[in-house]
Amino acid sequence: MGTVxxxxxxxxxxxxxTEHPPGSNHNLITTWYGFDxxxxxxxxxxxxxxxxxxSAMMGKFAYTVAHAQAFKNAGRWHYGxxxxxxxDVVFFDWSGGGxxxxxxxxxxxxxVHSNGSITTLEGNTSDEFRRxxxxxxxVGYGRPAYGDAKPMPSxxxxxxxxxxxxxxxxxxxxxxxxMKSGLTVDGQFGPLTQSAVIxxxxxxxxxxxxxxxxQSAAMMKAxxxxxxxxxxxxxxxxxxxxxVDGQFGPxxxxxxxxxxxxHGASLDVDGTMGPLTNRALQKYxxxxxxxxxGPVTVRALQKKVGATQDGDWGPDTTRRLQTKLNxxxx
Amino acid sequence: xKRRNLLAAAAAGGIGAVLVASGANAGTIFADGSATxxxxxxxxxxxxxxxxxxxxxxxxxxxxxxxxxxxxxxxTGDVSVLxxxxxx
Numbered sequence: 202m203g204t205v206x207x208x209x210x211x212x213x214x215x216x217x218x219t220e221h222p223p224g225s226n227h228n229l230i231t232t233w234y235g236f237d238x239x240x241x242x243x244x245x246x247x248x249x250x251x252x253x254x255x256s257a258m259m260g261k262f263a264y265t266v267a268h269a270q271a272f273k274n275a276g277r278w279h280y281g282x283x284x285x286x287x288x289d290v291v292f293f294d295w296s297g298g299g300x301x302x303x304x305x306x307x308x309x310x311x312x313v314h315s316n317g318s319i320t321t322l323e324g325n326t327s328d329e330f331r332r333x334x335x336x337x338x339x340v341g342y343g344r345p346a347y348g349d350a351k352p353m354p355s356x357x358x359x360x361x362x363x364x365x366x367x368x369x370x371x372x373x374x375x376x377x378x379x380m381k382s383g384l385t386v387d388g389q390f391g392p393l394t395q396s397a398v399i400x401x402x403x404x405x406x407x408x409x410x411x412x413x414x415x416q417s418a419a420m421m422k423a424x425x426x427x428x429x430x431x432x433x434x435x436x437x438x439x440x441x442x443x444x445v446d447g448q449f450g451p452x453x454x455x456x457x458x459x460x461x462x463x464h465g466a467s468l469d470v471d472g473t474m475g476p477l478t479n480r481a482l483q484k485y486x487x488x489x490x491x492x493x494x495g496p497v498t499v500r501a502l503q504k505k506v507g508a509t510q511d512g513d514w515g516p517d518t519t520r521r522l523q524t525k526l527n528x529x530x531x
Numbered sequence: 532x533k534r535r536n537l538l539a540a541a542a543a544g545g546i547g548a549v550l551v552a553s554g555a556n557a558g559t560i561f562a563d564g565s566a567t568x569x570x571x572x573x574x575x576x577x578x579x580x581x582x583x584x585x586x587x588x589x590x591x592x593x594x595x596x597x598x599x600x601x602x603x604x605x606x607t608g609d610v611s612v613l614x615x616x617x618x619x
Contacts, residue, residue, distance in 0.1 A: 209605075216602040281618040286611060312608035317617060318593060320606045332600055334593045354615045368619035418619060 202348035203253035205288030211248040212309045212322035218330035222494050222514035223449035224474020230324060234263065242268055242307050244324025245290055249345070257345040258290070265292060265304045272343025273301065280341040280358030280415050282319070283368075286351055287311055289342040291321060297338055297433045299415025304340055308333065327450050328473075340415065360398075360413040364390040372413055372421075376401060379424045405429065445523045447516030454478070456526040461485055506531070 220228050226237040233250075234243040242262045249258035259275060262268035269292045272278040280299065285291065289310045294303040308321035311332070318336040326333060344353055356364065360372055369388045376382040382397035395411040402409040405420045419431040426432065443456055451472030458468045458478055466481035476492035483490045486501035496512030503510045506521035525531035599606070 213602045213605070216600050282613055283617040283619070284615040285613050285617075287608070312606045313610050313613055314608045315610045315613075317613065320598075320608065332598050332606065334595060334598055336593055351612075356615065358618075360619065366616060368616040371616070371619050413619075415618075 202346075203249075203257060204349045205347050207252035208248055208254050208288055208309065208345070208347065209311055209322070211252045212244075212311070215244060215248065215324065215330040216322070216332060218324070220328050222499060223328060223519070224454060224479070225494055226325070230330075234261070236263075238263060239325055241265065241323060241325040244330060245307055245309060247324075248309065254345060254347060257347050257350070259343070259345070265307045266302060268292075268307065269301045269304050269340070269343060275346075277344045277346065277353060278341060278357060279344070279354055281418070282317060282336075282339055282342075283356075283358055284354030285310060285313055285319060285342050286344070287313060288347060288350070289344050291319065291335070291342045292340045293335070293338045294340045295338050297419065297431060299340055299419055301340060308335070310342070328454075329450075358414065360390055362390055362392070362395050362411065369394070372398070375421050375425060379421065380404070442527050443523045445520050445527070447520040447523075449514075449519045449522075453519065453523055453526070457482070457522070457531070460526055460529075460531045 215230070218228055218230065220226055226240055228240070230243050230247045231237045231240050233247055234240070240263075242265050245258060245268070246255070246261040246263075249255045250261070255261065259268065259271040259277075262271070268290075269278065272290070279285070287310050291308055291310050292301075292304045293306040293308070294300070295305050296303060306323070306326070308323035308326075310319050311322050312320040314320070316336075318334050321333045321335055322330070323333050324330045341358060344350060360368055365388055367388065369390045370386050372390075373382075373384040373386045373388075373394055376394070376397045377384055377386070380397055380401050382393075382400070384394055384397055398413050398417070399409045399411045401407075401421070401424075402411075402417060405424065407417055407420060416431075423430060423432045443453055454474055455470050455472040458466075458470045458472070458481075461478070461481045462468055462470070464485050466484070468478055468481055474494070479492045479494050479498075480490045482494070482502070483492075483498055486498060486505060488498050488501045494514070499514045499518070500510045500512045502508075502514070502522070503512075503518050506518060506525055508518040508521045522531065
């Protein structure tokens with residue numbers, strides 16, 4: 202059985218891992234896993250398998266929802282950030298929802314900070330393996346059964362009948378503010394608090410189950426701010442001129458997608474090279490539209506941007522592409 | 532244009548949720564949020580997301596400047612665990 206430190210060491214060793222060619226999801230991790238697909242959870246599996254932690258990790262996963270559910274089924278799942286530690290596997294939902302079914306992404310917790318942020322080690326973030334600092338869009342975490350794993354927190358992150366403590370006090374205070382519930386703030390989740398939670402859930406269109414979890418908490422945060430729907434993350438505006446750095450990241454990909462749209466494609470400018478973007482690029486370059494960026498497509502791209510036609514999409518190809526995108530001549 | 536955050540998720544990072552199977556024999560499945568969003572009308576209500584590049588895409592994302600990407604650096608926090616009541 203492996204350890205937390207062993208798992209983290211394996212994850213750190215992956216920092217800097219990219220995709221070849223960019224946007225292909227192809228690298229040592231997906232090769233090891235068995236197919237080129239979204240590789241955030243494959244990275245977790247890779248780290249676990251190389252640190253004797255695969256069984257502790259509940260096995261080998263590519264599908265984040267199934268992985269989170271496996272932790273839940275094993276009694277090793279916790280909603281929200283409460284009680285989170287290094288080595289925990291943290292799951293994200295970029296829409297700001299709080300349910301396992303909405304999970305989009307996963308990372309490994311390297312460090313925990315008292316301001317409520319965490320440092321993570323993540324695969325497939327901006328098409329690379331990178332270290333991130335996160336605090337938002339977190340659904341919850343699973344605690345692998347490492348050989349040196351700490352015990353799970355005393356709750357699963359939900360407040361329900363018979364829950365006690367400071368979180369219940371805060372809930373009661375908030376219910377009194379938002380719903381004028383008139384609850385005694387005693388930290389005891391009794392029938393009156395449960396009724397108030399149900400009333401709150403009904404008013405704000407939530408499932409009235411009397412259990413206060415992440416979705417209810419997100420709605421409470423919005424209600425306290427005078428809003429009637431959860432406060433969802435808003436996208437940042439796009440940047441302007443691309444840095445000609447040879448790095449094919451989301452900004453370059455987004456600029457490419459915008460250029461392809463000017464040539465008649467109808468792509469969502471999401472900064473990710475998926476099959477639709479790949480096909481649009483292939484159509485523009487006049488090669489077979491199979492959705493896979495292989496040597497033929499890369500050579501056609503290199504011809505288009507004036508790079509050496511070796512079929513290998515490297516930094517020079519990207520730099521020339523960035524230059525043309527900036528000039529509006531791609 | 533109307534789109535949805537799932538698209539941004541693809542840009543922000545690994546979007547495991549668009550995979551429909553797990554396991555090494557699941558076949559070649561790509562993470563293109565476009566197809567998923569089109570297939571699900573519930574996802575068509577939000578605004579188009581355009582990535583800023585590098586760090587996260589959302590107004591709630593923390594600044595990633597100064598975050599070391601060196602595999603030789605070990606990041607440690609100022610606490611070993613967050614309070615169980617955190618988030619409520």
